[in-house]
Each structure stands twice: as structure tokens, then as C-alpha cells.
Amino acid sequence: MKHSTALLALTSVAVGWGLSYPLLKIIGAEMAPFSVITCRFFLTIILMLVFFHKKLKKPTFPLLNTSFLGAVQIVAMVLFILYAVKTADASTVGFLISSSVAFVIIINIFITRTLPSHSVTGALIVILCGLYLLSGSGGLDFNLGAAFALLSGLVYAIDIHFTRVFSQRFDAVNFGFWQVVFSTILAIIAQTITGEGFALPSSGHAIISLITLSVICTFYCFYMQITAQKYTTAQETGLVFTLEPVSSAVYAWFILDENMSSRSIIGALIVLTGVIGCLLLSNHKKDKALSPS
Secondary structure, X not given: OOXXXXXXXXXXXXXXXXXXXXXXXXXXXXXXHHHHHHHHHHHHHHHHHHHHOOOOOOOOHHHHHHHHHHHHHHHHHHHHHHHXXXXXXXXXXXXXXXXXXXXXXXXXXHHHOOOOOHHHHHHHHXXXXXXXXXXXXXXXXXXXXXXXXXXXXXXXXXXHHHHHHHOOOOOHHHHHXXXXXXXXXXXXXHHHHHOOOOOOOOOHHHHHHHHHHHHHHHHHHHHHHHHHHHHOOHHHHXXXXXXXXXXXXXXXXXXXXXXXXXXXXXXXHHHHHHHHHHHHHHHHHHHHHHOOO
16 A cells, blocks of 8 residues: 555545544434444444455454453543543533644654654644634633543544554454454443443434444444554654544534534634645655655
8 A cells, every 4th residue: 555545545534533423423312322332343343254254363362462452442532532521511522632643743752752843743733723723612621521531632642653553563354353342342341330221223313323333433444544554654644633523523514414613614624734734745755755866
């Protein structure tokens, strides 16, 4: 896979994950949180068994161990978001989670012991400003819920680096499959501990939303992220994933008939400008480095 193709693939992942928020709002009206998580990942397991059964191999201990760690991160992100939305307003939560791109760059500084380029730093400032406008928040109300949102953003950033490293060592299908399996098990355990009852969606709208959530937002996005991150840096991935709240706002306007203020539209355009500009420059430098002198 070429570098430019990988960036396009990750863009499709961000756009796919953006769809999950309005879908979760529809499903959440009929299902409890852990029931949604359990059904979402269980359906994904079935899809992977149907489409990738020939590629699945007997797992090794390193694969299982790494996949379990990945699953812990996934479930932790979901838990932190669930706690965050209980006590913080949605705009604050959305902004703090989306700012995970800053954590990606900070973590990268510690790993590589090098500062980000001027283009990445500039893009980060532009994107964070755009995300703030997109959130629609007149001011950040930092409370316990906001702290959980910030933790979710931090775990999100760690997961991006985690996937970047281990996607090089393990096959995408097997790595993704066992992460989904362990995520399902952890969700069932959490559901049992919390005493949350299990219920399936009753309306056709919610059923279609749950299936779409599993097929696009989980099955496709999990596999494509692991596959594409082999050919990009963690910083590039973090920047691309800031398109997630932009696509989510558009989906919410189209599916849920939620209004997009002029402030939000300007914020979305600023994010798009920052991401596209930085990635075009990054891809140009990559192509120039690979071209014969």
C-alpha cells in the first residue's frame, strides 16, 4: 500500500467512526451502554469469521497478549466516555476527546526524542482552534466529566501509537479479530459486574443502526486502521483522525436533523484546511524522499 493510499484509507476510517456517534444516539434510546458494546463486537466477530475465516490462524501467546492489551484500551476509552457524558456537556467532551491529536504528538516526542516539524506544529494549532469552534462551546467547563474525557483522549492517543507499533508485527486480520474477541469478553464481564440488564433493539431504525455500527464503524474501521497504519506515522494518523468530529457533525445534521451553526461550519472548514494542508505537505516530502536524485 502506498503512503498516499494509506492516508486515504485512514481518512475513510475517520469518516466511518464519525458515523458511530449519531448511530449510538439512536441505539442508546433502546439499549443500555454495555449491551450496545457487547452486540456491536459480537456482530463484528461473526462478520470476521464469515469473511476472513481462511486467514485466521492459531493464535500465538504474543498475539493474544498484545490483543488483550489493545482490547483493554478500547473498553477503557468507552468507559471514560460513558462517565464523561454524565457530568460534562457534550461540546466539552467532544473537544477534549478530539484533542487526542495533541497527546499523539507529545507521546511521539518522548518516543523519538525529537520535536515535531514546523508544519505539524502549525497544523496542530490550526486544528485545535477549529475543533474548539466545531464543539460549539463558549467556554470549557472543566469538571470530573471533563477529566474523564481527557483520559479518553489520552488512551485514544496511546492506542494510535500501540496500533502503529504492533500492526508491523502481526497480521491485520488476526490482530483485529482477537482485539474484538477480548473486547466482547471484557464488555460482558463489565455488564455482569454493573448488573446492567441485556436488551436487544426493538425498532427497525435501531436494528439497522446497530448493524451499520458493526459493519462500517467496527468491522471495516478496525481492519482498515490496522492495515493502513503500517504505512503512516502515528502523528499523521492522529491528524487524520481529527476529521472524525467533522464527519460526525455532518452525519448528525443529515441523520438526526441537528443544526450546524455558522461557528461549527467555520470550525469544520478550519480543521479540514489544517489536516489537508499538513498531509499534502507530508506526502510531498515522502514522495520527494523516495524519488531518485
